[in-house]
Every structure is written in C-alpha cells, then in structure tokens.
Amino acid sequence: MEAFGLLLHGFAVLLTWKTLVLMMVGLVLGIFVGVLPGLGGPNGVAILLPLTFTMDPTSAIVMLSCIYWGALFGGAITSILFNIPGEAWSVATTFDGYPMAQQGRAAEALTAAFTSSFIGSLVAVLLITFLAPMISSFALKFGPPEFFAVYLLTFCSFVGLGREAKHKTVISMSLGLLLAGIGMDTVSGNLRMTFGSPELLRGINFLVAVIGLFGISEILLTMEERLALRGHAASISLRVVLGVWKDLPKYWVTLLRSSFIGCWLGITPGGAIAASFMGYNLAKRFAKDPESFGKGRIEGVFAPETAAHASGTAALLPMLALGIPGSGTAAILLGGLMVWGLNAGPLLFVEHKDFVWGLIASMYLGNVVGLVLVLTTVPIFASILRVPFAAVAPMIVVSCAIGAYAIQNAMFDIWLMLGFGVVGYVFKKIGIPLAPFTLALVLGNRAEDAFRLSMIGSGGNLGVFWSNGLVGFITTLAILLLFWPLIDRLLGRVGGRRRAGTAAQ
C-alpha cells in the first residue's frame, strides 16, 4: 500500500496547469508523429528531446512519455484507415482493422483499437506501479558484479532470442559497444579511439546516433516506396463508442491474454512487434472460428493493439527499476534522463521520488487523456496524410538537425547524424538489426564500468561473476541464453531420437 500513497503523491505533483498543458502538447505531437509516414515513436521522442532540455526533469519526462503514448495511439489510425501501418507493431492491426474500415465500420475499429490500447497500457502501468518499487529495492543490494551480470543477460538475450541472423546481431551490438567507448575513459581518464581528433574527444553522443539511425534513415527508406494512399475518413460518434464498450466484457479473455503477453515481452527485450503478432495469433488459435479472422473481426483489432501497448509500456519497467531499457524508445528516454542529470536505476526510487512517481502517475493520466483526445480528433489527424510527403520530408530533416545540434551545440554532430542516417539505411536494408546497436550504445559505458569495478574489487578474478547464488544464477542464465539456439537444436535432436526409438519398438 506504500506504492498507492506514493502514487497519490505523484498525481499531486502532476496536477498543475503547466504539466497538464505539456501533457496535451506531448500527446498531440506524439499522435502527429505516429500518423506521419517515416516517423515513429523512437524518432519522435529523439527529435523532440531538445525541446525539453530547459525544462525541469519531471515536466520533461511527462511530455516525452506523452509523445510516446501519442505515437502508440497514432500508429493505429493509419493502419485501420489506410492499411498502412505507421509502426511495425501496428502491422497486425491492419489484418482485421482495414477490412472493418472497408465494410464501413472504421469508427468501430478505431474505437476498438484505442480502447484496447488503453487497457493494455493500464495493465502494464499497474504492473509497473507495484513491481518496479519491489525490483528496485531488491536491486539496491546489487554491486558491480550483479549489474554487469544483468547487462550481460540483456545483451545475450538479444543474440540468443532475436529473430535476425545471429552474426548480424553480434555485429550490431559490438559496434554499438565500441562506439560507446570512444572518447575519455571514465575509469582511468585515458583517451581511447580518438585518433587525435578533438571532435571525437566528446565521444559519440547516443542521441545524435539515434536521430540519424531512426530519423534520417527512415526518410530515405520511405522515399523508396510508392507514397500514394487511399483510405477511409471516419469520425467517431458517441453512440459507436458506447456500443463497442458495451461489448468489451465479452472479450475479456482476449484482452487479458494479450495484456499478459505484452507485459512479458515488454520486460524481456522481445518488444512490441513480437507481442502484437503473438497476441493476434493466439486470439486466432483459441477462437472457435479462426477462418473469420482477417475479414474484419473486432477481436482481431483488440488482440494485437492490447499486446502492443502493454509491451510498449512494460518496456519502461526495467528502465526505471534497473536502468536497462526494454525497447528502443525506452533507451532514448533513458538517454534523456542522463541529459537531465538523473541516473536511472534502483537509486532513482530513493533519491528522486517526485520524479519517478510523477512519471508513473503521468502514465495513468496520459493514457486517459490520450484516449479521449484520439477519440475526438481522429478526422483531423487522418487528414494530416493529405499533406504531401515532399513537404513533410524536409521539415523532418530540419527537425533532426536541430535535435542533433542542440544536444552538445556541435556542428560535428550534424555531420555525425547524417553519417548515422546512411549507416541506418544500409543496415536496415541488409537486415542488421538496429535495436541491439541502440541498446549497446546507451549501456556500453555502464556495462564496462561495472565490469572493471568488479574486476578491481576481485583482483582480476573472473570467478566474481559466480561468487554468490544471485550473480552466479544471472551469469549462467545469460550464457545459456546466448547459446540458446544451439541448446534448443540439441534438445530437439535428443527428443527426436527418443521418439524415433519408441516408434521402432
């Protein structure tokens, strides 16, 4: 119940006119970003981050997280009305959402999408409210070896569980970790990999890289495609909303199942994309008449949207409690925390109570306000798509440049952003995943510091990572996950042989 009291305190921090206005601004910008092709959650947050540099951390995070919620809501609009998923995690929403719009049930589909997004986030926020303080107080006992083990676990699970070719994940991750090491070494004060360049002395800023990797490269990718679109315009009447809400209890199993999948995949680095597909597929498998999916069934909208939002929100749990982001956007928010001088991790709950509980309260409030906002303003946002991309693209480029420059007031960073834009474009096209790169870049220095501090503590004995039950368990789990594909194949072979043996008898 302590959490409840602190949460109420969080609401008190939040309920000022200034914060509420920032929240609305954030949501509107977020929906905007989610609807526009070539921009998504991570880019939106990264580009708009500089706006918050002069704010106090609480207002800043409220605005940024609202941009994130807005982007999550916005993705659904284009998938349903135009059959264009604004985000990868909205792909599954198009399966049934667009057929519904074609049948003239666009308003119904949109209401279903927004409502289920809201439910998914709410479940995940509840989880954060009660679990995050527990995890963080547990993690307060962590020393450097435990932290390194947790970082290792994060990295290894990306390699072992990711769907991309393993060597490509390894390349992406080691490159990120290497680039994070450029500049001044925090432990010894030596310069590393700067090659005498004063510009590299500062190191490669994580946010500059993200703006290039996601913002610029996304513009290049979007231009490759045919940008013509035709879709349905819809406005939502109160009658439709109430009609959908009245039917909600019928789908409680689907909603609950998807929320659970979303929370689970959000905390582990599986991500919202996997969650939305899994939510959809499971709903289809458990349905009495799976054939009716894909032809405009409302459950086919509920399932992926709930899972995607639950996952997107739950990704903030490990970021807040342990300082390890569960998604690309969470990684960028983490980068933001660093800019404002806050150190994410267990100490955050002790040292910056106002900030943490303000943020958690803003998740509740932001989702409620967001739901009302999208339900009432869908027609306006749908018409944004009438604006030609030739006008939008250069504006995004300018915003990216402003964002990149503002972080360190360096012209070099604008060039760096352009370089990362090209890298991101090429990597995406040949299937090198960008998420491990982002994660490695933001966690690189912390992981290295944790490793070196543990080594200094133990006098160079690697056994420190197995020195007690907890750290030993995490390290072993990390190594198991790293080799999971091999182990899985081995187990499959043994199982297959045994089955073959019993069949022979």
Add this chain to the structure above:
Amino acid sequence: MSQTDLEIVVDDPTAPEDNSPSVVSSGTVEIVVCLLLLALAVTLGTDNWRTGASWDSTGPEPGYFPFYLSVILGGGSLYGLVVALLARRTVSDTFVTRAQARRVLAVFVPTLLFCLVTQFLGLYVASFLLISGFMRFVGKIALWKSLLTAFLFTAIMFVTFDIAFDVIMPKGPLEAAFGR
C-alpha cells in the same frame, strides 16, 4: 454508417516504377559492409592494443574492453563475409532499383547540401532553402506554396527554439545582420 463515404486520396506521381532494373544486389552490399566493418575492427583494435589491452595491478587496462569488442566485431564481420560470399552463387535480392536509388538520392543530396549550408550560413537559412527547394523541385509544388511553407516553418522553429526555449542554433550572416 455514412461517415466512411468520404475518402482520402493522395497520389504519388513520381513513385518509383516497379520494373526498374537493379543497381546493386543485397549480397554485394553485404560484402562491402562486412569488409568496411572488418577494416574498422582492425583500426580500432590496433588503437586499443596501443592504449593497453592487458591486465595490470589494478585490473583491466583502458583498452581491454574495447580491444576484445573489436575482436568480436572482426569475427562477426568475417563470418558475415564468408556467409555472403557463399550465398553469392544463388540469385541474390535487389538492394535498390534504379528508380528507387534516384528517389533516395533526391532526398540524400539535398540533405547533404543542407548540412553544408548550415555550416556556413546558419541553420535557419539552410532550413528555408531546403524546404522551399525540396517542395518546389522534388515535390513539384507551386512556388508560392513552397516559399510560404518554408518561411512559416523556419519562423516557427526560430521562435520556438531561439526565443521561447533558448536553444541556440548555428547562425550565419543573415541573423547577424538582424542583430541576433
């Protein structure tokens, strides 16, 4: 429900044709990228070796962690190189078609010029030139619309960042003439 009768239709007259010939295959790009990454790994690896990549009395030296990362990166790209070379015998996917490449360059080149102009004339002038030029020449949008949009957007950015939020952008002679 009659609300859905309204349709939003946006055309894309300059869309890349579907039957455009391939410029380069994914396999070739993969080989080039792996070679570049390998070169990067060797460069960074030697630099870290120079810094010191072994253990001393206090623990690992500064170059230790990045040195072994360069080894991993090198190994990963070498493996990728072998895989890509082996896959070359089979038919490879298209990395980019000629029509797509033209469109991508139509964004990339203006962006490159924008960065150059920003360096010398400041961000706001560059932003006005980029938006108006891009809308007019790439988007084929009416000149007055392009100029007006570019001016409004640049002005809004200037007011938001320079005046309201005090985030200072690179500026050039034009801003200096106005005393900002």
